[in-house]
Amino acid sequence: MNPSSNPLIMLVDIFRSPSACYLALYQRGTWGWQPYIFLILSPFLFWGAYFDIVDFDWLSTALKPQLNPEQFALLDANTLMASEVISDIVGRTITIFMLAFWFNLATKASQHQHGFWRWFAAGAVITFPAVLGDLASYASLLLKHGQVMSYAADLNSLNGLLKLPLTNPWSQFASSFPLLLPWYIVLGYAAVGTWTEFDRGQALVISALPWVGYYLIWAIYILVS
Template sequence: MTLSKNPFVAVLDLLRSPIDCFAAIYERPKWAFIPYLIIILSPFFMWFSYFDNVDMVWLQQTLLAQLSNNGQLIEQDWLTKDVLIAGEIFSDIFGRTVCIFVLALWLNLSTKGNRYKHSYGKWLAASCFIMLPTFVGDIASLTNIIFNTNNIMPNAADLNSLNGLLKLPLNHPWTAFTTTVPLLAPWYIALTYTAVAAWTDFDRAKAIIVAILPWLLTLIIWPVMILVA
């Protein structure tokens, strides 16, 4: 095993040799600042590109139709280009940040029983790298936006979520669920497993459970809440 030499090599190693990446950031958790910057800056490129390519008149009319059918009162002033861009970027930055902090909390609590004790800060660093594939999803979304000749809704343009494939309208009862479910969840689970296996004395079965359980709970609890509602 060869530890990553710097934070930029660590980002590359996450793709080609995750074990080397996690071994390095265990020693240098401050490196996590680089992947976090990538995660929160990439939505700017994606959404500016989207709103530069989409027909704004079509988008405004479609949003008004779908959200009005959904029982929501929408002011025309809320559907300007600047407001919509700001909303999408803020949503991505906030959502990704919360996901990183919650994942770190889960890893910190779920690994308390292992012999090696790690601080919340170290798991926070690991979580920043675990969520880095979001950037790959942004690149795929950007490519989809640039080469797609048809108008598509924002929640259908974002290939980070399941709705990027299903393309359900905003007034569909399952849109909130499909928009929340990350399409790259298997990749996140694999990276989480690698981090847990590298940093703890858990056996393979226990490491897999720790890695998969938070995503599994999301897939179970969220649909139940929709059905009950």
């Protein structure tokens, strides 16, 4: 298989031929910054569009029963938009860092060793489909004429479907849980399969374990607390 021929083709190959994408990253690790830049720019575009379209008086009225008086007193469109953008950027960056740390650690037994930053590039590729989720969220926002609560606007998350209010103990969990998780696992599996000699079973376990372990522990914590 031939690697992606240029950075733009590499982004397309994330969806049509992940192995070609990872072969290109193996040869040109700096290309990994491109999907990361898209991942941190798309929240600005989506949330900027959201707060341009949504009726903020309607939104604040609906949010008031879910916030304490101190939080509601600080509520305005700019503050809420900044909060959502920062939350997405920080969340995506931490996820990529943790994936890079995990894959770097989990593949230590491989005879093909890759540095942390190469795995960081792989983490950016693994989570890149979130950009499509942002586009889907924008399309949904237009179809609903802005009548979407901020905590249910992001279709990358399970709460985009469940629409649990902020007062629900599962709201934060659902807002964090990615609907595209199976896709992320497949892309992680492709990275391990392309860059190491591990068999399919090992690659699948390495790819799935951090996601399954993290959300399982979180769910158990909510249940017992």
